[in-house]
Amino acid sequence: MRWLAQLRMRIQMLFGRGKAAAHLDDELQFHLEQQIAENLAAGMSAEEARFAALWNFGNPALLREQARATWSWTWLELLMRDLRYGVRTLARTPGFAAIAVLVIALGIGANVTMFTVVRSVLLKPLPFNDPDRLVALYEHSADDQYPYNIIAPGVFAEWQKQNRTFSSLAFFGDAEFNLSGVRGQLPEKVHGAACTWNLLPTLGVQPALGRNFTEADDRHSANATVLMSWGLWKRRFGGDPAILNQTIHLDGQPYTVIGILPSGFAYPDASTQLWTPVYHYKPAEQMDSLAAHQFQAIGRLKPGITAAQGVADLSVITRRLHDQHLDNPFVSKAANIKPLLEDMVGDVKQPLYVLLAATCCVLLIACLNVANLLVARAAARRKELAIRTALGGGRLRLLRERLMESFLLSAAGGAAGLLLAYGAVHWLLSTRKDMSRVEAIHIDGAVAAFTVGLIVLCALFAGLISSLSTKSNQLLLSLQDSARGSSAGRAHTMLRRSLLAAEVGLTVVLLVAAGLLLKSYQRLRSSDLGCTTQNVLTMQIGLPGARYKTPGLAPVNFFETLLTRVRALPGVDEAGIAEAVPGQGYWQDEDFSVVEHPPLPQGTAQYAIYRFADSGFFAAMGIPLLRGHTFDPNRKLDQADQAIVNAAFVKQYFPNEDPLGKHLHNEKKDYEIVGIVGDTRHSLAEDPKPIQYYPLDEGKENAGTLVIRSSRDVKQLAMPVQRIIQEMDHDLPVSDVLTMDQLLGKSTMDQSFNATLLVVFAGLSLVLAAVGLFGVLSYIVSQRTGEIGIRIALGAQREQVLRKVLFDGLRPALFGLVFGLAASAAAARLMRSMLYGTQPLDLVVFVSVAAMLLLVAALACMVPAWRASRLDPMRALRTE
Amino acid sequence: MGKPVDLVQGTLDLLILKTLSLEAMHGWAIAKRIQQVSREVLQVQQGSLYPALHRLEQQGWIKAKWAESETGRQAKFYSLTAAGRRQLEGETANWNRLSAAIDLIVTEA
Numbered sequence: 001m002r003w004l005a006q007l008r009m010r011i012q013m014l015f016g017r018g019k020a021a022a023h024l025d026d027e028l029q030f031h032l033e034q035q036i037a038e039n040l041a042a043g044m045s046a047e048e049a050r051f052a053a054l055w056n057f058g059n060p061a062l063l064r065e066q067a068r069a070t071w072s073w074t075w076l077e078l079l080m081r082d083l084r085y086g087v088r089t090l091a092r093t094p095g096f097a098a099i100a101v102l103v104i105a106l107g108i109g110a111n112v113t114m115f116t117v118v119r120s121v122l123l124k125p126l127p128f129n130d131p132d133r134l135v136a137l138y139e140h141s142a143d144d145q146y147p148y149n150i151i152a153p154g155v156f157a158e159w160q161k162q163n164r165t166f167s168s169l170a171f172f173g174d175a176e177f178n179l180s181g182v183r184g185q186l187p188e189k190v191h192g193a194a195c196t197w198n199l200l201p202t203l204g205v206q207p208a209l210g211r212n213f214t215e216a217d218d219r220h221s222a223n224a225t226v227l228m229s230w231g232l233w234k235r236r237f238g239g240d241p242a243i244l245n246q247t248i249h250l251d252g253q254p255y256t257v258i259g260i261l262p263s264g265f266a267y268p269d270a271s272t273q274l275w276t277p278v279y280h281y282k283p284a285e286q287m288d289s290l291a292a293h294q295f296q297a298i299g300r301l302k303p304g305i306t307a308a309q310g311v312a313d314l315s316v317i318t319r320r321l322h323d324q325h326l327d328n329p330f331v332s333k334a335a336n337i338k339p340l341l342e343d344m345v346g347d348v349k350q351p352l353y354v355l356l357a358a359t360c361c362v363l364l365i366a367c368l369n370v371a372n373l374l375v376a377r378a379a380a381r382r383k384e385l386a387i388r389t390a391l392g393g394g395r396l397r398l399l400r401e402r403l404m405e406s407f408l409l410s411a412a413g414g415a416a417g418l419l420l421a422y423g424a425v426h427w428l429l430s431t432r433k434d435m436s437r438v439e440a441i442h443i444d445g446a447v448a449a450f451t452v453g454l455i456v457l458c459a460l461f462a463g464l465i466s467s468l469s470t471k472s473n474q475l476l477l478s479l480q481d482s483a484r485g486s487s488a489g490r491a492h493t494m495l496r497r498s499l500l501a502a503e504v505g506l507t508v509v510l511l512v513a514a515g516l517l518l519k520s521y522q523r524l525r526s527s528d529l530g531c532t533t534q535n536v537l538t539m540q541i542g543l544p545g546a547r548y549k550t551p552g553l554a555p556v557n558f559f560e561t562l563l564t565r566v567r568a569l570p571g572v573d574e575a576g577i578a579e580a581v582p583g584q585g586y587w588q589d590e591d592f593s594v595v596e597h598p599p600l601p602q603g604t605a606q607y608a609i610y611r612f613a614d615s616g617f618f619a620a621m622g623i624p625l626l627r628g629h630t631f632d633p634n635r636k637l638d639q640a641d642q643a644i645v646n647a648a649f650v651k652q653y654f655p656n657e658d659p660l661g662k663h664l665h666n667e668k669k670d671y672e673i674v675g676i677v678g679d680t681r682h683s684l685a686e687d688p689k690p691i692q693y694y695p696l697d698e699g700k701e702n703a704g705t706l707v708i709r710s711s712r713d714v715k716q717l718a719m720p721v722q723r724i725i726q727e728m729d730h731d732l733p734v735s736d737v738l739t740m741d742q743l744l745g746k747s748t749m750d751q752s753f754n755a756t757l758l759v760v761f762a763g764l765s766l767v768l769a770a771v772g773l774f775g776v777l778s779y780i781v782s783q784r785t786g787e788i789g790i791r792i793a794l795g796a797q798r799e800q801v802l803r804k805v806l807f808d809g810l811r812p813a814l815f816g817l818v819f820g821l822a823a824s825a826a827a828a829r830l831m832r833s834m835l836y837g838t839q840p841l842d843l844v845v846f847v848s849v850a851a852m853l854l855l856v857a858a859l860a861c862m863v864p865a866w867r868a869s870r871l872d873p874m875r876a877l878r879t880e
Numbered sequence: 881m882g883k884p885v886d887l888v889q890g891t892l893d894l895l896i897l898k899t900l901s902l903e904a905m906h907g908w909a910i911a912k913r914i915q916q917v918s919r920e921v922l923q924v925q926q927g928s929l930y931p932a933l934h935r936l937e938q939q940g941w942i943k944a945k946w947a948e949s950e951t952g953r954q955a956k957f958y959s960l961t962a963a964g965r966r967q968l969e970g971e972t973a974n975w976n977r978l979s980a981a982i983d984l985i986v987t988e989a
Binding site: 002003005006009013023024026027028030031033034035037057058062063066067068069070071072 | 908932939940943946953961
């Protein structure tokens with residue numbers, strides 16, 4: 001039963017420590033008394049006996065310590081004592097403690113936030129069954145232009161039939177639905193996906209309620225079925241399970257709700273709320289095409305099959321198709337594969353890692369700063385420490401105390417940082433809803449463990465650096481030199497200067513990175529879109545196909561009436577409709593041929609971006625009409641046989657001839673080119689591309705972007721216009737009501753987000769570095785008060801003193817700057833792909849960062865330097 | 881009589897356990913007993929005795945009780961536990977082996 005006795009002992013020692021200590025004193029006292037008694041018996045006098053006994057007994061305090069050292073929990077006792085001592089020392093300088101905690105909190109908070117994001121988005125496996133075997137599938141286009149092209153359904157069907165390496169293949173495409181309101185609800189535009197019936201089984205996901213699609217649902221003749229996201233079900237249908245097997249109206253058509261997906265399911269992305277079988281949703285004739293690339297595909301590799309084997313298998317099938325259809329230049333010649341996770345988060349990978357690296361720099365700077373502050377404190381307490389060491393304070397003991405102090409600071413900072421990270425993650429979730437896998441981001445146990453790790457790391461780093469600065473063999477020296485009142489030991493200031501230089505260097509790297517991103521962003525935002533961006537309002541309208549059949553007159557009439565009424569609104573200068581406005585994206589292209597040109601060689605094709613527009617669109621959008629005229633508004637349906645092209649189109653396809661009057665052949669119809677308009681960019685980051693415009697009045701399109709231009713505040717027109725649409729068709733939701741400025745802001749959200757965060761991090765480090773410089777120099781000046789006093793008394797000019805002190809402070813900043821600029825040059829190359837219109841070694845950015853840093857450093861050093869030059873020599877000498 | 885011999889580390893534990901195997905004693909008496917039995921050769925310093933006693937107590941080989949001493953004062957009396965008795969047996973055997981071995985070397989070589 002020894003362990004029981006030991007356990008009892010341990011409990012006793014933990015809770016009855018005070019009593020045990022009293023007993024120990026008593027026990028030792030008894031021993032002493034026995035010794036005295038013996039001495040008395042040996043014939044000594046009372047005083048002699050007592051003295052001899054004490055002499056024999058030795059140092060009672062030491063004896064007590066040694067006995068106590070054998071007790072269990074001694075480590076805890078010592079720890080508690082160090083803790084108490086640490087808290088007490090820190091409480092004596094609350095200003096220092098608060099600053100240090102704040103600095104660490106910022107460093108750890110930023111770091112934990114970015115770690116949470118990186119871990120959740122990039123590192124965590126996808127929440128699907130056996131996600132490592134899931135891959136995204138692509139076609140490698142025949143002209144080698146697009147190695148990762150989206151797939152054509154006809155090709156996919158052959159993959160499905162012939163492959164031997166995948167246990168399951170599925171594909172999907174975007175779908176926008178008008179969800180009709182019930183019982184007075186407003187209609188709503190909902191983003192969804194049209195997918196093959198086996199998308200969810202391929203991922204290995206079951207609906208939370210109801211059933212999955214069956215193969216029978218995924219046919220054109222089947223009844224319309226739909227699966228709903230957990231979020232939409234809760235929000236729009238109050239989470240009522242009665243919705244199962246009920247009918248909802250999408251685009252005016254009845255769909256049966258067959259199931260609800262589990263909460264947290266977000267594929268293809270978090271904005272997808274409805275899923276419907278693609279072969280039912282899309283016109284049957286589209287689904288055989290080998291050339292219409294419009295779907296994204298995924299596959300699950302069979303066990304034991306590598307991605308390379310899968311790709312080879314699909315490529316063989318694709319190549320065979322290609323060779324069978326040499327006349328069609330759009331049939332791809334190979335397949336490509338990406339791991340699904342890579343496919344989903346590949347775009348955000350680099351920016352996230354750059355931001356994580358930036359937060360690591362911030363944390364490192366924060367640690368350096370705290371280490372610096374601790375070194376300053378250690379220096380100020382040099383005499384105290386020296387005396388303690390002289391009196392026998394163990395070196396390890398002193399080190400432990402120092403570490404405890406920095407541990408306390410780090411722990412408090414870490415706790416505050418975790419709170420900060422919690423807030424930051426929430427902010428991120430609300431601002432970056434568009435980021436892939438954003439739904440997976442949350443703070444969990446691993447993040448907490450990471451935080452603890454950071455705290456320990458910070459504590460060790462800051463504590464050890466400051467401890468290393470005091471060497472025991474210099475103790476006597478430190479006692480002496482403080483007594484003489486001369487300057488501080490050189491080793492101290494050396495260490496602090498190196499720390500400062502490192503801090504400044506890291507700051508420079510952050511500043512340069514931030515500067516480059518900021519410049520890229522500005523370049524991006526100021527790149528010429530080719531149209532007006534001021535006072536233009538855009539909104540998306542989609543007419544339900546059931547009531548507005550295409551091709552047909554219904555959508556033509558609707559759009560015409562709408563435009564007439566909108567143009568009549570007071571304040572509206574111009575209005576127009578197009579499929580998409582500049583900056584909104586690529587959307588789609590179509591192949592065409594020029595009737596007047598010789599036929600193209602077999603297997604080649606020419607294609608360009610393809611847009612429908614009404615005759616007023618160009619004026620409304622401020623796209624200049626360079627030659628010719630716009631569409632004739634009186635030509636409708638089949639008679640609408642005019643086309644307009646942009647300047648880039650003319651340059652590429654009519655280099656030496658007049659395109660006006662020539663004809664474009666497109667989908668079995670010839671169109672006469674009647675006008676040439678200015679170039680526009682489909683995306684801010686891309687150069688203008690050839691565009692072909694076709695008349696909206698042809699009636700082939702029933703969705704588009706309404707554009708309204710006004711000379712007054714255009715946002716005020718949003719409500720009246722929406723009211724007109726409601727009056728014309730009450731079951732017609734309008735979405736994305738945005739001014740052109742907002743639309744472009746949204747499209748450059750990534751860049752602005754990255755640039756903003758980096759600027760914040762860089763600003764933070766700049767402040768930290770400035771505080772560090774200021775602190776160190778103030779400290780050095782205060783240590784050298786006597787010396788400076790003597791210099792002034794001996795006739796040194798105040799300007800000389802000022803210059804000397806200023807240079808003293810600026811030297812580490814200069815070293816740091818040089819080292820930082822060199823490191824930035826390397827770092828900037830790594831982030832080349834994040835830059836737009838900016839070279840990694842942009843001279844302006846580098847020079848302005850250097851100038852800014854020198855300015856801030858000079859300002860930080862100016863105050864202590866000025867103070868030194870204003871010293872009253874008499875008083876300075878007397879203070880010693 | 882020469883200088884009192886410093887005890888080899890670990891030997892003190894054995895001596896204390898052996899001394900306590902006869903009867904419960906307080907620290908002072910243990911020191912005295914060791915001194916007497918060894919004919920003044922072994923002198924246990926307080927600086928070693930009390931840490932050793934406390935360590936043995938923590939390990940559960942001896943237990944302590946406060947009782948009245950011969951002078952009528954309250955004193956801390958240590959006695960062996962069952963585990964301590966087994967420990968003593970083990971350590972005694974160990975010691976015998978060790979001292980026999982040393983003896984062999986010292987006398988033979």
